[in-house]
Amino acid sequence: VIVLVRAFLAAAVGEATAAVKRLSYLQSHQHKLIMLRRSFSCKLQHVQRLVPTSGHVDLLREYDECLVASVADLLVGQRPFTELAATKVHLPAALGGLEIESAAARADACYYSSLTSAYFRLAVLDQDWVEDVYTSFQSHGHAPLAALADAKERLCATPGASDLMAKFSVHDRPPGAQAKLVNLKHASAVDDLVRTLPPREATVMHASALAPHLISITASGDARLRVPNNVLATNLAMRLSVTQIPTTPFNGAATEGSRCPGCAQYHVNAHLDGMISCGPAGTALCTLWHDDVARLSNKRRQGSASRANWNRPASR
Numbered sequence: 001v002i003v004l005v006r007a008f009l010a011a012a013v014g015e016a017t018a019a020v021k022r023l024s025y026l027q028s029h030q031h032k033l034i035m036l037r038r039s040f041s042c043k044l045q046h047v048q049r050l051v052p053t054s055g056h057v058d059l060l061r062e063y064d065e066c067l068v069a070s071v072a073d074l075l076v077g078q079r080p081f082t083e084l085a086a087t088k089v090h091l092p093a094a095l096g097g098l099e100i101e102s103a104a105a106r107a108d109a110c111y112y113s114s115l116t117s118a119y120f121r122l123a124v125l126d127q128d129w130v131e132d133v134y135t136s137f138q139s140h141g142h143a144p145l146a147a148l149a150d151a152k153e154r155l156c157a158t159p160g161a162s163d164l165m166a167k168f169s170v171h172d173r174p175p176g177a178q179a180k181l182v183n184l185k186h187a188s189a190v191d192d193l194v195r196t197l198p199p200r201e202a203t204v205m206h207a208s209a210l211a212p213h214l215i216s217i218t219a220s221g222d223a224r225l226r227v228p229n230n231v232l233a234t235n236l237a238m239r240l241s242v243t244q245i246p247t248t249p250f251n252g253a254a255t256e257g258s259r260c261p262g263c264a265q266y267h268v269n270a271h272l273d274g275m276i277s278c279g280p281a282g283t284a285l286c287t288l289w290h291d292d293v294a295r296l297s298n299k300r301r302q303g304s305a306s307r308a309n310w311n312r313p314a315s316r
Helices: 002-025 029-038 045-050 054-074 083-089 107-125 127-139 143-155 161-166 174-194 199-210 229-240 291-311
Strands: 266-268
Touching (some): 002 045, 002 054, 054 083, 083 199, 083 229, 107 143, 161 174, 174 199, 199 229
């Protein structure tokens, strides 16, 4: 059975990888990012909900690496794409990431939420059958329930996971339960990660978590919601802590005090941090690289405020 599962999963990973590589035919990098977040990162879930895949993490990580490579291509050659950047790719937008799900990270949560939800519903339909299955598991063994117990044990290694799983009921759908478990796992990992980061990177993580607008923008029919490729690449690089000025081949470090594209003065670092508050006339938030994202963010806020005012009952 394990050989069959691995062969089936390998075929699914190969098919999904080939589909991701076809993203290169799209001209808009914003459309590519949306496809990666909404479609390709969700692939393999149908297999992961059906059978336990945590024993085939090498195949799942192979697909995760393909997703990370696709994100690296969105940065238009800006390097190096560090391990920290690859980690941020899979984090939720509310934690400073790009919200492109990791197939390896969700393996246990996916299987556990699916099988638990199924047994909740089966117990309502046929309680005797469910009791017979558990009795068989305790006396002779039952492969799905054994895999479920192993997945639960690994999930409980995350602080708070056991309390969360105890609250699940028949009303919790598999995608919702899975998301809660994965987000809890990510939150715990981010807490540990931030403690090891330099002050600048920790600040970027916090600022990115408070500004998920670049990730949540959807390129609809409104042309004003579309972000040019160069603007998207620059802001993605800032969010992922990828340097944007070529480094020296000797020490791998960018030259400090490089020329700022906004004011032509030598004050920006390798991450172009100094450009955020610099403009041709010294005006804050008026640079070539910042305008489009700031405008889109303000447009979303204004739209939310307008809808709130429209739904508010008129005063008498």
